[in-house]
Amino acid sequence: KQEVTQIPAALSVPEGENLVLNCSFTDSAIYNLQWFRQDPGKGLTSLLLIQSSQREQTSGRLNASLDKSSGRSTLYIAASQPGDSATYLCAVRQNAGNMLTFGGGTRLMVKP
Amino acid sequence: EADIYQTPRYLVIGTGKKITLECSQTMGHDKMYWYQQDPGMELHLIHYSYGVNSTEKGDLSSESTVSRIRTEHFPLTLESARPSHTSQYLCASSGTHSPLHFGNGTRLTVT
Numbered sequence: 001k002q003e004v005t006q007i008p009a010a011l012s013v014p015e016g017e018n019l020v021l022n023c024s025f026t027d028s029a030i031y032n033l034q035w036f037r038q039d040p041g042k043g044l045t046s047l048l049l050i051q052s053s054q055r056e057q058t059s060g061r062l063n064a065s066l067d068k069s070s071g072r073s074t075l076y077i078a079a080s081q082p083g084d085s086a087t088y089l090c091a092v093r094q095n096a097g098n099m100l101t102f103g104g105g106t107r108l109m110v111k112p
Numbered sequence: 113e114a115d116i117y118q119t120p121r122y123l124v125i126g127t128g129k130k131i132t133l134e135c136s137q138t139m140g141h142d143k144m145y146w147y148q149q150d151p152g153m154e155l156h157l158i159h160y161s162y163g164v165n166s167t168e169k170g171d172l173s174s175e176s177t178v179s180r181i182r183t184e185h186f187p188l189t190l191e192s193a194r195p196s197h198t199s200q201y202l203c204a205s206s207g208t209h210s211p212l213h214f215g216n217g218t219r220l221t222v223t
Contacts, residue, residue, distance in 0.1 A: 034211055034212060036214075041151075041200070041217075041219065042216055042217065043118075043202050043214035043215050043216045043217045044155075044202070044204075044212075044214040045214070046211040046212065046213060046214075049210075049211040089155075091212070096208050096209070099145065099157060099160055099170070100212060102154065102155045104154050105154070
């Protein structure tokens with residue numbers, strides 16, 4: 001059974017710092033991996049989707065990488081801002097027809 | 113933004129009442145999901161559907177039921193609400209190769 005782990009569980013940084021959030025998964029035979037952002041009391045917003053054949057995806061200040069062989073993905077946030085404060089979740093899909101397995105999330109706080 | 117809608121946004125209801133949480137998407141996605149999430153806690157899949165007339169239970173046992181009569185509509189029903197059902201319920205949908213899109217959720221409180 002696939003297990004997804006996110007470390008750290010919580011992170012507090014000053015504004016302007018570059019930071020890396022980590023996601024690891026136990027079964028490397030994945031179909032794709034997705035990063036989400038969740039604000040308190042809200043649903044999840046999709047940030048980036050990486051297919052199994054891809055190594056990275058970029059959107060604005062966000063860059064997500066995927067290393068299937070080692071079972072890892074990282075989300076890099078450049079020049080962090082207070083508005084980036086949220087919980088970030090990664091989720092993996094085993095195959096095209098299967099559901100996602102979510103990590104526990106990293107709760108990020110960016111202080112002004 | 114993704115076109116997936118959940119109503120109501122907030123619901124406070126007494127024990128024993130029957131409730132239906134609505135979820136609709138306009139993207140033509142075949143797959144739809146219901147997750148339950150307590151504040152600050154992990155998401156738990158309670159129901160999913162891979163198409164019309166197809167529904168399955170998820171990883172977390174739930175007393176709720178779902179139906180999928182139309183592609184765009186995936187309502188969740190609790191026949192008799194209890195305080196233990198107090199939680200946030202998140203609906204999501206995806207196509208075969210597309211990202212998973214979430215609604216804004218329904219925050220349910222059962223008194």
